[in-house]
Amino acid sequence: MSSILDSVNQRTQLVGQNRLELLLFKLNGRQRYGINVFKVREVLQCPQLTAMPKRNKFVRGIAHIRGQTISVIDLSLATGGKPIADLSTAFIIISEYNRSVQGFLVSGVERIVNINWEAIMPPPKGTSGKQSYLTAVTEIDKELVEILDVEKILEEISPSPTMIRDEALTKSITTDLGNRLILIADDSAVARNQVKRALEPLGVQMHLVNNGREALTYLQQLAKDCQTSITEKVGLLISDIEMPEMDGYTLTAEVKADPKLRKLHVILHTSLSGVFNQQMVQKVGAEDFIAKFNPDELAQSVQKWLHTD
Structure with a gap:
């Protein structure tokens, strides 16, 4: 075997x-x-x-x-x-x-x-x-x-903790986001809700979709009304890697290849781990890679990439 x-x-x-x-x-x-x-x-x-x-x-x-x-x-x-x-x-x-x-x-x-x-x-x-x-x-x-x-x-x-520690919270998130939202793509309802519960204390608006195809279609529809970039409406994309119809690597590559989407920062948030996946993150152009599930790390990455142009 x-x-x-x-x-x-x-x-x-x-x-x-x-x-x-x-x-x-x-x-x-x-x-x-x-x-x-x-x-x-x-x-x-x-x-x-x-x-x-x-x-x-x-x-x-x-x-x-x-x-x-x-x-x-x-x-x-x-x-x-x-x-x-x-x-x-x-x-x-x-x-x-x-x-x-x-x-x-x-x-x-x-x-x-x-x-x-x-x-x-x-x-x-x-x-x-x-x-x-x-x-x-x-x-x-x-x-x-x-x-x-x-x-x-x-x-x-073995339930995972979803509460962010006080020291990981920041009051500047909503200021940085303004009216923009965070898009979350994951085929697991459990994983989507984990991210949602973890980020709710930050006071952010979130839109949840079930896979990469849905995420890309949603972004493309929003981008039609944007003057320059999708970042006028979406502050960040948090995506799983393993998803039906379109995986997170392909989603990221499609986002980075589209002139209206490419400025959007992408965090790949996945149960996959290892050096190989770090290499793939660089290959497709994602900004960050986080192994599930640590709410503090997720919050810190969200804060980091909302502050980075």
């Missing part, structure tokens, strides 16, 4: 071209799911798990892997399904989200597929139950593949 990820570090050319690679896996049953390869550190056969007292009900135990203690979350349980029964044939996907490393227990891992973000679509409106944990869907080999809202799952297990 380790060979399936051997070439991950050689695939960076896909990012920034509105493409990604999904690692396909299954929980209980025939349904296939996908996770972005760039969030995956390693895939391995499920090792011996150690039960911990007072652990969250979705955490099946901890595993000791390469000198690190990792919580193992049963993805089936966490999304309202039955627990994965046979650990002897199960796998753990070791991933990094929101500055932490965790293992996701799955029943089987299949293969990696290369796909365009435009083929990744938002889930149907009005989804409930297990379907409410979807952040996107796509079709592969004429079958539906579901992409889980991992940020929602992790937030339910």
Whole structure:
């Protein structure tokens, strides 16, 4: 199974071209799911798990892997399904989200597929139950593949703080913004609300959209009424990277290529992390890159780029 990820570090050319690679896996049953390869550190056969007292009900135990203690979350349980029964044939996907490393227990891992973000679509409106944990869907080999809202799952297990410390607050934000707003693009409702709650104490106006395509369309529509630059109406763009239809890298590149949009400062705010992503930020021209989720860092970056021409 380790060979399936051997070439991950050689695939960076896909990012920034509105493409990604999904690692396909299954929980209980025939349904296939996908996770972005760039969030995956390693895939391995499920090792011996150690039960911990007072652990969250979705955490099946901890595993000791390469000198690190990792919580193992049963993805089936966490999304309202039955627990994965046979650990002897199960796998753990070791991933990094929101500055932490965790293992996701799955029943089987299949293969990696290369796909365009435009083929990744938002889930149907009005989804409930297990379907409410979807952040996107796509079709592969004429079958539906579901992409889980991992940020929602992790937030339910271990909620992130959203309050900004007093020392990180500033009264000059509203003066700097005037009547302009901050545009927030993220496909995860949990992540959008985290940003919204964190910035509300700053007294800023915010407009929230679900993906990069919506953000670009919104900016282009606003720009039609601007004399010179979109910065007459929008003070800052805060965008996730992984989003259906158009990812944050492509959104940033489109913004920087448009004469009426290019002056807009872009903060990429993502659960992806690592040196590779810092390089991509420079490549597409974003002003800043922040790993989710630290409200103080987000507030400080907002203040910084509102003060920078």
